[in-house]
Amino acid sequence: MAITAKVRELAAAGKDVIGFGAGEPDFATPEIVREAGIQAIREGFTRYTAGPGIVELREAICEKLLADNGVTVSASEVIVSAGAKQCIYNALMALVNPGDEVILVSPFWMTYADQVLLAGGVPVVVTTTVEQGFVPGVEQIAEAITDKTKAIVINSPSNPTGAVYPEDVLRGIAALAVSRGMWIISDEIYEKLLYDGFEHVSVASFGPEVAERTLTVGGLSKSFAMTGWRIGYAAGPKGVIDAMATIQDQVTSNACSISQRAAIAALRADGSVISEMVEEFDKRRCVLMSELSRLPGVRFARPHGAFYVFADFSEAVQGVACDDVVLAQHLLESQYVACVPGSVFGGPNHLRLTYTVSRERVAEGVARIREGLKSLR
Ligand SMILES: Cc1ncc(COP(=O)(O)O)c(C=O)c1O
Incomplete structure (x- = not known):
């Protein structure tokens, strides 16, 4: 809730926030x-x-x-x-x-x-x-x-x-x-x-x-x-x-x-009304996995469904006094990237990233996370 409130505040102030937070498709209802x-x-x-x-x-x-x-x-x-x-x-x-x-x-x-x-x-x-x-x-x-x-x-x-x-x-x-x-x-x-x-x-x-x-x-x-x-x-x-x-x-x-x-x-309706959406989710998933896998110290299990990647950042923040809530706040405030802290789901030291933004935004979002991790140290 705190992250969502902050996203709104930043967006209202004209900041370009990349939202990996929301658990809903960004597509229109067929x-x-x-x-x-x-x-x-x-x-x-x-x-x-x-x-x-x-x-x-x-x-x-x-x-x-x-x-x-x-x-x-x-x-x-x-x-x-x-x-x-x-x-x-x-x-x-x-x-x-x-x-x-x-x-x-x-x-x-x-x-x-x-x-x-x-x-x-x-x-x-x-x-x-x-x-x-x-x-x-x-x-x-x-x-x-x-x-x-x-x-x-x-x-x-x-x-x-x-x-x-x-x-x-x-x-x-x-x-x-x-x-x-x-x-x-x-x-x-x-x-x-x-x-x-x-x-x-x-x-x-x-x-x-x-x-x-x-x-x-x-x-x-x-x-x-x-x-x-x-x-x-x-x-x-x-x-x-x-x-x-x-x-x-x-x-x-x-x-x-x-x-x-x-x-x-x-x-x-026949399945074609959703197939385009599912294909696009898959492409975004592949972009997100490939970009994340190049971030040092970030691990995740290949997700085969839904529209989330649940990534373990514990190695990436090793030696820095930073849990997942602080990390999510830091990424939001310094890089304008919104992720949900894993502890909300019973998975501390993880962040949940939702690929309900375009492939370009997915790639840019991970680039910003890379910068955010660097500036933590
Ligand atoms: C695992 C899971 N179950 C159920 C729901 C609820 O969906 P709805 O109430 O919109 O049908 C959600 C929504 O985020 C979910 O992630």
């Missing part, structure tokens, strides 16, 4: 989707909808889950919320009793830990490292399970690391969930942003025993550049989905009616 939203307004589709979402959208989500993810659900096993963030919140509020433990794989999206706390639960953190490519070992997860474990949250592709979990790891986690009676909340919001030929695998596709214990969470914010429209969804066993709907009913009722119509258009 035309066909915007048109569907306009059409919904023109038709006066502007009233409350069914709490868990309009049936046409929930059916479109079922079709998508079957076609893309190999997950079979019916409309009554799907809830639409104001973003995947609300889906995860609803899920944790529905599942977690005070004192229940929820396993999180660090570095993680900070919202998970705060939402577990809001639900009265206890986050239990399994730490992964750059050497592991930020993919947890199944045995690490097994060691974290206790009698109080209620759930695990997994996020592949991951924010902030871009890690994509191999299928055998996902199968290992799924087997633990079944044998130890643990829920899996699988946050798959970055599923369409994959590179290097990687393919997305949904744990809920591993068969009924796993699906019975899994909530598959997805959304349109990242894949369709629709962050402001606020549409996410969760699919899983009807009992939990119903409980999530009961909670949502008393908090926000339904997701925006206009956005729900637009979401149907997005899900039914």
Whole structure:
């Protein structure tokens, strides 16, 4: 928050800030989707909808889950919320009793830990490292399970690391969930942003025993550049989905009616509406990796998904009294480059760089980081 406030202040003062901070695509929502939203307004589709979402959208989500993810659900096993963030919140509020433990794989999206706390639960953190490519070992997860474990949250592709979990790891986690009676909340919001030929695998596709214990969470914010429209969804066993709907009913009722119509258009559009965006992200990723790899003392694990590089700066700042928060502040104030300190995600001494700026700006941003590192000494 402090970094964001500072970015605004600098930009208002006319400084040319390169933003590696924001976790949202810089592309416009596809035309066909915007048109569907306009059409919904023109038709006066502007009233409350069914709490868990309009049936046409929930059916479109079922079709998508079957076609893309190999997950079979019916409309009554799907809830639409104001973003995947609300889906995860609803899920944790529905599942977690005070004192229940929820396993999180660090570095993680900070919202998970705060939402577990809001639900009265206890986050239990399994730490992964750059050497592991930020993919947890199944045995690490097994060691974290206790009698109080209620759930695990997994996020592949991951924010902030871009890690994509191999299928055998996902199968290992799924087997633990079944044998130890643990829920899996699988946050798959970055599923369409994959590179290097990687393919997305949904744990809920591993068969009924796993699906019975899994909530598959997805959304349109990242894949369709629709962050402001606020549409996410969760699919899983009807009992939990119903409980999530009961909670949502008393908090926000339904997701925006206009956005729900637009979401149907997005899900039914052919893949070409996002392929250009994904190709461009890939090119920027390659520029960012190649520039970063030439910075002395900076290490990172090649990210295969999402739009982040989570880079370890501990060697680069060795001998200087500087943690990641101070480093991010220094880069912003001296070079006008905004990065998010890794400790926010449970990864101290790292910076998260988002490649939601043009290739030229990516290259210039890293050049500025190089200068910023020099001026630290
Ligand atoms: C890992 C992860 N999950 C979920 C979300 C939430 O997305 P939304 O609420 O916009 O659907 C984000 C957004 O940054 C994210 O990074």
